[in-house]
Amino acid sequence: xxxxEDIEIGQCRxxxxxxxxxxxxxxxxxxxxPQRFHLDEEAGRNSLFGGLAASGWHVGSVxxxxxxxxGKEETAAIIAAGGTPAVGGPSPGFRELRWIKPVLAxxxxxxxxxxxxxxxxxxxxxWGILQARNSGANQRGxxxxxxxxxAFVPRRGN
Amino acid sequence: xxxxFEDFPPGHFxxxxxxxxxxxxxxxxxxxxxPQPMHLDEEAAKHSMLRGLSGSGWHLGxxxxxxxxxxxxxxxxxLGSPGVDELRWLSPLRPGDDLTLDVDVTQARVSRSRPETxxxxxxxxxxxxxxxxxxxxxxxxxxxxxxxxxxx
Numbered sequence: 001x002x003x004x005e006d007i008e009i010g011q012c013r014x015x016x017x018x019x020x021x022x023x024x025x026x027x028x029x030x031x032x033x034p035q036r037f038h039l040d041e042e043a044g045r046n047s048l049f050g051g052l053a054a055s056g057w058h059v060g061s062v063x064x065x066x067x068x069x070x071g072k073e074e075t076a077a078i079i080a081a082g083g084t085p086a087v088g089g090p091s092p093g094f095r096e097l098r099w100i101k102p103v104l105a106x107x108x109x110x111x112x113x114x115x116x117x118x119x120x121x122x123x124x125x126x127w128g129i130l131q132a133r134n135s136g137a138n139q140r141g142x143x144x145x146x147x148x149x150x151a152f153v154p155r156r157g158n
Numbered sequence: 159x160x161x162x163f164e165d166f167p168p169g170h171f172x173x174x175x176x177x178x179x180x181x182x183x184x185x186x187x188x189x190x191x192x193p194q195p196m197h198l199d200e201e202a203a204k205h206s207m208l209r210g211l212s213g214s215g216w217h218l219g220x221x222x223x224x225x226x227x228x229x230x231x232x233x234x235x236x237l238g239s240p241g242v243d244e245l246r247w248l249s250p251l252r253p254g255d256d257l258t259l260d261v262d263v264t265q266a267r268v269s270r271s272r273p274e275t276x277x278x279x280x281x282x283x284x285x286x287x288x289x290x291x292x293x294x295x296x297x298x299x300x301x302x303x304x305x306x307x308x309x310x
Contacts, residue, residue: 032220034227035236048237048300056239057223061191061216068192089207090196091215093246099239147242152207 001071002078003086003156004128007115015066015111020054022105028058041105049102056099059109059145063134066111089127089152097147101138109136109144116148120155127152161234162304163266163276171261171280174229176287177221179213181253187217213251218293221251222284225259235302237275245295249286256287264296268303275300 022041029038033055036043044052075085103109117131130153136145188197192214195202203211265279279298285291 028220032224034224035231035238037238053238055220055223056241057216057220061187061214061220064214064216065191065193068194090250091247093215093244094242095244097242097245099241 001074001086001088001153004118004120004130004153005156007118007128007130007153009115009118011115013070013113015063015070015113017108017110018062018066019108020058020062020103020105022052025052025054025058025105028061029055032057044104049104051102051104053102053104054107056097056145059099059103059136060097060147062109063111063136063145063147067113067134070113086154089154091149091151094147094149099145101142101144103136103138103144107144108139110138111136113149118153121152124152126155128155129153159233161230161301163235163268163278163301164304165234166263166266166276166278166301168263168266171263172229173258173260174225175258176256177225177228177259179221179251179253179255179257181211184211184213184217184251184253187220188214191216208250210250211253213253215247215251215293218247218251218284219245219295221257222259222282222293222295225257225284226261226280226282229259229261231299234299237300237302239297239299242295242297243279245293247293249290249292251292252286255292257284257292258287259284269300272300274303274305276303277301 037047038055041052078085113132113134115132121127130151132149137143196206197214200211260283262281264281269275277298278301281296283294
């Protein structure tokens, strides 16, 4: 990934797309969120979701998967260009997670991440703290998922 | 008996668990959803800010969901949740942790748009066996109200 100093507010990273198959939805739900509307087509149709719907935690976890894949791609590009990639720190959390519309079996969600704020850490001066709005939209362009994530990003030259 | 909106007055609701978490589970989740070295490899994890193999924060969130389900959501007339107002990862999830979930109701109100339902806001917190809080979150859940012809 990039260093704190090289990241600009408003910068948008396109993270790519992921198709939620019925199989993947049921597998995640069986492990972590076995509510019937996440496990069974008929129960999904009869719920507020109107179809077999992915667990919200599944959608969030897939967004994480896309972010990590993008980070690895960026790191490889920086190394290929002879640069030094940054290694990110852990995240203290997020706010304003909204499951705006259901993600139904067969939906393809395209994720992006937009930097909203950046500041240096008072407690750990070698780190910066970013807030990014991570979101996903379905194949009809409807926003289905959004959250404001916080992450530690290393500063240059420490 | 199925729990409805009326069963969630503000206050402490309950504590649930323990749920044991293995190293294999941590690595399996990370391999699929969060393949960063600190979640996959002990040696690499030693050099991370978290100092040792730790579970993905999304794994911890998903485990919290499972503990909610096993604790009471499985017998609640829940229609799903619109989101999570805030979630804080406070300490890392470690292999071998035994997790306990504490649940409080912070607010319960009847839905204006769907008066047959209510919105119950839960404050959830997961701690390990030594009492360290690993994650805290606040999330509203839509719960059916008891039909007027049903007795309490």
